[in-house]
Amino acid sequence: QVQLVESGGGVVQPGRSLRLSCEVSGSTFSSYGMHWVRQAPGKGLEWVALIWYDGSDKYYADSVKGRFTISRDNTKNTLYLQMNSLRAEDTAVYYCAAEELEGLNFWGQGTLVTVSS
Amino acid sequence: DIQMTQSPATLSASLGDRVTITCRASQTINSWLAWYQQKPGKAPNLLIYKASTLETGVPSRFSGSGSGTEFTLTISSLQPDDFATYYCQQYNTDSPWTFGQGTKVEIK
Numbered sequence: 001q002v003q004l005v006e007s008g009g010g011v012v013q014p015g016r017s018l019r020l021s022c023e024v025s026g027s028t029f030s031s032y033g034m035h036w037v038r039q040a041p042g043k044g045l046e047w048v049a050l051i052w053y054d055g056s057d058k059y060y061a062d063s064v065k066g067r068f069t070i071s072r073d074n075t076k077n078t079l080y081l082q083m084n085s086l087r088a089e090d091t092a093v094y095y096c097a098a099e100e101l102e103g104l105n106f107w108g109q110g111t112l113v114t115v116s117s
Numbered sequence: 118d119i120q121m122t123q124s125p126a127t128l129s130a131s132l133g134d135r136v137t138i139t140c141r142a143s144q145t146i147n148s149w150l151a152w153y154q155q156k157p158g159k160a161p162n163l164l165i166y167k168a169s170t171l172e173t174g175v176p177s178r179f180s181g182s183g184s185g186t187e188f189t190l191t192i193s194s195l196q197p198d199d200f201a202t203y204y205c206q207q208y209n210t211d212s213p214w215t216f217g218q219g220t221k222v223e224i225k
Contacts, residue, residue: 035214037161037216044202044204044216044217044218044219045153045155045161045204045206045216045219046216047206047213047214047215047216050213050214059212059213059214060213061118061213061215062118062213095160095161097160101166102149102151102166102167102170102208103151103153103163103165103166103172103206103208104151104153104161104163104206105163105172107160107161107162108160109160110160
């Protein structure tokens with residue numbers, strides 16, 4: 001059974017940085033494309049970023065491009081999201097998700113990021 | 118980027134009803150479309166990928182169809198566990214992925 005556990009969320013001031021982590025267990029992490037998806041309070045899902053299984057390519061939503069960086073460490077079965085220059089509109093629950101073949105097959109429980117002064 | 122438009126935003130239905138949700142892409146995405154179900158306070162759950170392929174373990178009352186820019190998710194006979202919010206998502210290659218804005222299925 002694949003399990004994804006996010007950590008690193010919390011309250012942060014506008015303009016500051018935060019790094020989220022997602023530890024994956026129960027399967028071969030290095031075979032999955034990995035994604036971050038966020039959901040602002042009471043709103044819909046917003047896709048944030050994707051990193052290929054081997055880290056060779058990355059894609060970002062326009063709303064975070066240049067501020068967020070997705071990375072992975074296949075030796076630690078861990079996905080990261082470095083978030084810089086945070087804004088109030090980045091407040092959301094952040095989910096990590098694994099792409100096994102097509103679509104996002106496995107999801108974490110989410111970690112809440114609140115950007116507020 | 119490719120924009121996804123879902124309709125309706127909210128749908129009121131009764132147990133046993135046939136329910137259809139539509140998703141339109143701003144440009145062709147072939148069949149690179151997935152559908153998810155999300156319940157309050159929970160992570161989404163993949164229902165369908167490649168527009169019409171049912172994910173393992175998903176009940177057969179769920180079905181998907183379409184290609185190009187128009188897609189539908191159909192629930193053939195609405196069950197109590199199906200009251201939730203549904204999202205489409207495109208995953209066309211060489212493009213950032215995007216979700217539709219969601220369709221909430223409520224009890225009538």
